[in-house]
Amino acid sequence: MKAVEKRAQAKAEYNAFLAVCPSRQLLDRISNKWVVLILCALGGDNSARQGEVANADGPKAMRYSELARLLAGVSQKMLTQTLRSLERDGLLTRTVTPTVPVTVTYELTDLGLSLHHLTRGLRSWAQTHMDEVLANREDHDARTR
Structure with a gap:
């Protein structure tokens, strides 16, 4: 899977275990x-x-x-x-x-x-x-x- 596809998947599923997932930033903040x-x-x-x-x-x-x-x-x-x-x-x-x-x-x-x-x-x-x-x-x- 290409990096672009991984980012799209991470965004669609919000899987914090994926490095590119935006929910990881939220976890860091809270x-x-x-x-x-x-x-x-x-x-x-x-x-x-x-x-x-x-x-x-x-x-x-x-x-x-x-x-x-x-x-x-x-x-x-x-x-x-x-x-x-x-x-x-x-x-x-x-x-x-x-x-x-x-x-x-x-x-x-x-x-x-x-x-x-x-x-x-x-x-x-x-x-x-x-x-x-x-x-x-x-x-x-x-x-x-």
Whole structure:
């Protein structure tokens, strides 16, 4: 099969195992830690700690400054780039309200909410199993020294 045919097949079937498939780019984008945390925050999971049930309030709109405060360690540039890419992909909406100063809020779309349900599970798994992972790392490092 020629390269052109492979690209056409990958596009028609969206098979992420094929190097030329556009869904592979999407997987790369949505597997980013900032994307996962933004989706969780906008999905209403921002108050859940290890062992606690996620905030039952559900999805909510948040201002840029709220997201920046919540996402410890994210740079202004990274947060802006990530929000723009999520808006471009149709996962969130950006609403500008003409106030003084201007109010900008971000909110999940239905598509973003469907992805949020998956990322919430990833975040929960990571928080629940972090002690085990750290112990395994220590064991591995002790064996390989």
